[in-house]
Amino acid sequence: MNQTIVPAASVLHPTAAFARPVKMRGEKVTVHYGAKQALFEVNLEIPERQVTALIGPSGCGKSTFLRCLNRMNDTIEGARVGGMITLDGEDIYDPTLDVVELRARVGMVFQKPNPFPKSIFDNVAYGPRIHGLARSKSDIEEIVVTSLRRAGLFEEVKDRLHEAGTGLSGGQQQRLCIARAIAVSPEVILMDEPCSALDPIATAKVEELIDELRQNYTIVIVTHSMQQAARVSQITAMFHLGNLVEVGPTEKMFQNPDDKRTQDYITGRFG
Amino acid sequence: MSTSAIIAIVLLIAAVGFTLGYRKSQRLAAGSAQKAHSRAVYHGMFVVSWALIPSLILLAGWLIASPALIAADIHADMPEAIENGTNPRLAYQMVEGIGAGLRALPADEQDAAAAASAADLRAMFQRRGIMVASASEDYMVELAVKRNRLEDYSRIAMSAVVILLAVAGAAYGLSQIAVRLRARNQVERVVGGILVLASSIAILTTVGIIFSMLFETIDFFGRVSPTSFFFGTVWDPGFAAAGADPTVGQFGLIPLLAGTLYIAFVAMLVAVPIGLFAAIYMSEYASRGVRSTVKPLLELLAGIPTIVYGFFALVTVGPFLRDMSAQLNGLITGNYQNFIQAQSVITAGIVMGVMLIPFVSSLSDDIITAVPRSLRDGSFGLGATRSETVKRVILPAALPGIVSALLLTASRAIGETMIVVLAAGVAARLTLNPFEAMTTVTVKIVNQLTGDLEFNSPQTLVAFALGITLFAITLCLNIIALVIVRKYREAYE
Numbered sequence: 001m002n003q004t005i006v007p008a009a010s011v012l013h014p015t016a017a018f019a020r021p022v023k024m025r026g027e028k029v030t031v032h033y034g035a036k037q038a039l040f041e042v043n044l045e046i047p048e049r050q051v052t053a054l055i056g057p058s059g060c061g062k063s064t065f066l067r068c069l070n071r072m073n074d075t076i077e078g079a080r081v082g083g084m085i086t087l088d089g090e091d092i093y094d095p096t097l098d099v100v101e102l103r104a105r106v107g108m109v110f111q112k113p114n115p116f117p118k119s120i121f122d123n124v125a126y127g128p129r130i131h132g133l134a135r136s137k138s139d140i141e142e143i144v145v146t147s148l149r150r151a152g153l154f155e156e157v158k159d160r161l162h163e164a165g166t167g168l169s170g171g172q173q174q175r176l177c178i179a180r181a182i183a184v185s186p187e188v189i190l191m192d193e194p195c196s197a198l199d200p201i202a203t204a205k206v207e208e209l210i211d212e213l214r215q216n217y218t219i220v221i222v223t224h225s226m227q228q229a230a231r232v233s234q235i236t237a238m239f240h241l242g243n244l245v246e247v248g249p250t251e252k253m254f255q256n257p258d259d260k261r262t263q264d265y266i267t268g269r270f271g
Numbered sequence: 272m273s274t275s276a277i278i279a280i281v282l283l284i285a286a287v288g289f290t291l292g293y294r295k296s297q298r299l300a301a302g303s304a305q306k307a308h309s310r311a312v313y314h315g316m317f318v319v320s321w322a323l324i325p326s327l328i329l330l331a332g333w334l335i336a337s338p339a340l341i342a343a344d345i346h347a348d349m350p351e352a353i354e355n356g357t358n359p360r361l362a363y364q365m366v367e368g369i370g371a372g373l374r375a376l377p378a379d380e381q382d383a384a385a386a387a388s389a390a391d392l393r394a395m396f397q398r399r400g401i402m403v404a405s406a407s408e409d410y411m412v413e414l415a416v417k418r419n420r421l422e423d424y425s426r427i428a429m430s431a432v433v434i435l436l437a438v439a440g441a442a443y444g445l446s447q448i449a450v451r452l453r454a455r456n457q458v459e460r461v462v463g464g465i466l467v468l469a470s471s472i473a474i475l476t477t478v479g480i481i482f483s484m485l486f487e488t489i490d491f492f493g494r495v496s497p498t499s500f501f502f503g504t505v506w507d508p509g510f511a512a513a514g515a516d517p518t519v520g521q522f523g524l525i526p527l528l529a530g531t532l533y534i535a536f537v538a539m540l541v542a543v544p545i546g547l548f549a550a551i552y553m554s555e556y557a558s559r560g561v562r563s564t565v566k567p568l569l570e571l572l573a574g575i576p577t578i579v580y581g582f583f584a585l586v587t588v589g590p591f592l593r594d595m596s597a598q599l600n601g602l603i604t605g606n607y608q609n610f611i612q613a614q615s616v617i618t619a620g621i622v623m624g625v626m627l628i629p630f631v632s633s634l635s636d637d638i639i640t641a642v643p644r645s646l647r648d649g650s651f652g653l654g655a656t657r658s659e660t661v662k663r664v665i666l667p668a669a670l671p672g673i674v675s676a677l678l679l680t681a682s683r684a685i686g687e688t689m690i691v692v693l694a695a696g697v698a699a700r701l702t703l704n705p706f707e708a709m710t711t712v713t714v715k716i717v718n719q720l721t722g723d724l725e726f727n728s729p730q731t732l733v734a735f736a737l738g739i740t741l742f743a744i745t746l747c748l749n750i751i752a753l754v755i756v757r758k759y760r761e762a763y764e
C-alpha cells in the first residue's frame with residue numbers, strides 16, 4: 001500500500017505539455033479518513049478552461065481528490081486533508097479563506113442527480129439567492145433562464161418552471177443540477193460521475209453540454225467510462241490505490257501511456 | 272388439579288414430544304436416501320404444536336363454559352328463591368360465597384357444615400373469620416354443597432380430558448413424522464397464527480374499550496341532550512347524591528374544551544421551538560460524540576412520570592410564577608398583588624411543554640436525519656452555510672414529517688392528565704387570561720369519577736361522554752398525522 005510510486009516526468013511538469021494557465025494546483029495532497037489514508041501525496045494541476053478527466057479503478061480516491069478541490073471533505077466527519085491546494089495561486093485551505101465563497105467559485109455536480117424538493121425555478125435560483133447575486137426579481141429570472149439555457153434544459157422546461165424539480169427525468173434532473181451549479185457563476189465545475197445514473201441518450205446530451213461549458217468554465221470530471229473520458233476531456237489523470245499514476249493529454253494517455261497500469265486499465269485488463 | 276398444574280403437565284408432554292420428534296426425525300433422515308424436507312427442530316416443533324394447541328384450546332373453552340353450565344344447573348334448582356322475591360343473581364352470589372366458605376373450612380368440619388342450617392353455618396364461618404352475606408338462607412347451603420360437588424367433577428374431568436388430548440396430539444404428531452413431511456411450512460403457519468392472535472387481541476381490546484364507553488355515553492345522552500353538552504358554556508354538574516333530582520346540573524363542554532386546547536397551545540408554544548431547535552442541533556450541528564450523549568439525555572426526560580412533572584408544577588413552577596408576578600407588579604405599580612395564580616394556564620402549559628420537548632425533539636430528529644445526505648451535499652456544494660441549508664432545504668423537505676410529529680405531540684398534550692390535575696386548577700372557566708386557572712376535560716373526568724360511585728347518574732356518566740369526545744379529537748389528530756406521514760414516505764421512495 002505505502003510503496004512510493006516514482007512519477008513519470010509528465011507528472012512533475014504537466015503544464016509544459018498543455019500550454020494553458022493553471023487554474024487549480026494540488027501539491028502533495030494527502031487525505032485520511034480516520035486512520036485510513038485514502039490519498040498519497042498527489043500532485044496535479046488543473047488547466048484553465050479545459051476538461052480534466054480523473055480515471056482509475058473503484059476506490060482509488062478520485063472522488064476524494066475531487067472533494068478536496070472545493071473542501072467538501074470538510075463536511076465528512078473524520079476526514080483530514082494535508083498538503084496544499086491552490087485556486088488562482090491562493091491556498092484554499094488557508095484558515096482565513098471563506099469556504100462558502102470558495103464553493104461559490106468551485107461548484108459541484110454529484111453522481112446522483114439531487115435536485116432540491118422545490119420548483120425548477122427555485123432550484124436554479126437557490127445559489128444566486130443565498131449569495132445575494134441578484135438585486136431584483138427580474139435579475140433572478142434572467143439568471144435562471146440563462147443558466148437553464150446554458151445547461152440545454154430551457155426549451156424542455158420553459159412551460160413548467162414552477163413545477164417540482166424532482167418530477168423531471170433523471171437526465172433532465174442532472175442537467176438541472178448543472179444549471180443550478182452554473183447559476184452562481186463558478187469558475188470551476190467539479191463533476192463526480194455525472195452520467196452514471198443516466199441512459200445513453202441523456203448521457204450524450206450531458207457530454208455535449210460539458211463540451212460547450214469548456215468555453216467558459218474549468219471542468220474536472222470523474223468518470224468510469226473510458227469512451228466518455230476520451231470524448232469530453234483534454235487532460236486525463238489516472239489514479240490507482242490513492243496515488244496519481246500518470247497525467248497527460250487525453251490523446252496521448254489513450255494511445256501510448258507511459259505507465260503499464262494505465263494501459264491495463266484503459267484496455268480493460270484490470271480494475 | 273389446579274389450572275396451572277394442568278398447564279405445566281401439558282407443557283411437559285410437549286417437551287417430551289419435542290425430544291421424541293427430534294430423535295425420530297434424525298433417525299429417519301439417517302436411514303433414508305432422500306433429503307429430509309425440514310430440519311429436525313421443525314419436526315420437534317410440529318409435535319409440540321399438536322400437543323399444545325388442541326389441548327390448550329379445549330382447556331380455555333372448558334374454563335369459560337363450565338362455570339356458566341354449573342350456574343344454569345343451580346339456577347334451575349332455585350324455585351323458592353324467586354318466590355321469596357330474592358333477586359336470583361344475588362342468591363347465586365350468596366351460594367357461591369357459601370361454597371367458597373365451605374372449601375375454606377378444615378376437613379373435619381366439612382360434613383357437619385354441609386348439614387348445618389344457614390344461621391349455624393354463619394356462626395361457624397365467623398369463628399374462622401370468613402365473611403358471608405347475612406341474608407343467606409337454609410336452601411342455599413344445600414345448593415352450595417351441590418355446586419362444589421359439580422365444580423369438583425368438572426375439574427377432574429377437565430384435567431383428565433385435557434391431559435389425554437395433549438398426549439393424543441403428541442402421539443398423532445409423532446406418527447406423522449416422515450422424511451418428506453413439510454413440518455417447516457406447518458410450523459410457519461402456527462407461528463403466523465400466534466402472531467395474528469396477538470394482534471387481534473390488541474385490536475379487540477381497543478374496540479371493546481370504545482364500545483363500553485359508547486354504551487355509557489349513549490346512556491348519558493339519554494339523560495342530557497347532546498346540544499346542551501356540546502354547546503353548553505356552563506359546567507356545573509351538581510352532586511350525584513342519593514335521592515336528589517338526577518337532572519340538575521349543567522354539563523357544558525365548551526369551557527373544558529377551551530381549557531384543554533388553551534393549555535395544550537401554551538405547551539406547544541414551549542415545546543415546539545425548543546424541541547425543534549434541539550433536534551436541528553443534534554442532527555445537523557452536533558458531532559457524533561456530542562449527539563450520542565445529548566440524545567439519550569434528552570430522551571431521559573421522556574421517561575419521567577407525568578405525576579412528577581405535576582409535582583414540579585405544583586410546588587416549584589406555580590409558586591415561582593406567582594411570587595415573580597407579585598414582585599413585578601410591585602416594581603411597576605407599587606402594589607404587590609400577584610397577577611399570576613399559582614394554578615394557572617401558564618403554569619400547566621409551561622410544565623407540559625417541558626414534558627413534550629423530548630417528544631418533539633426525538634421525533635423531529637429522526638425525520639430530519641432521514642432527509643437524504645445528497646440534498647445537504649447539493650446545498651453545501653453551492654456554498655450554502657449550515658443554517659441556510661437547514662432553513663431552505665432540510666426543513667422544507669422534512670416539513671410534512673415534522674407537521675405530523677407535532678400533531679402526535681398535540682394529541683398527547685390534549686390527553687395529558689396528571690400535570691393539569693395538579694397545576695391547572697378545577698374551576699371550569701371561560702377566559703382568555705393565561706394567568707388564571709382553567710380546567711381541562713381530563714381533569715373533569717378525574718373529578719367526576721373520584722369517590723365511591725355507581726354509574727347511574729349523569730354526574731358520573733358524563734365522564735364517558737367526555738372521554739369519548741377526547742378520544743375522537745386525538746384520533747382525528749393521529750389519523751391526519753398518519754396520512755401526512757404516508758404521503759411523505761411516498762415522496763421519498
Ligand SMILES: Nc1ncnc2c1ncn2[C@@H]1O[C@H](COP(=O)(O)OP(=O)(O)OP(=O)(O)O)[C@@H](O)[C@H]1O
Binds near residue numbers: 060
Ligand atoms: N466518508 C468516508 N469515510 C471513510 N472512508 C472513505 C470515505 N469515503 C471514501 N473512503 C475511502 O477512501 C477510499 C477512496 O474513496 P473514493 O470515494 O475517493 O474512491 P473513488 O475512486 O471515487 O471510487 P468510485 O469509483 O467507486 O467512486 C476508498 O478506500 C474508500 O473506502
Ligand SMILES: [Mg+2]
Binds near residue numbers: 063064192222
Ligand atoms: Mg467516487
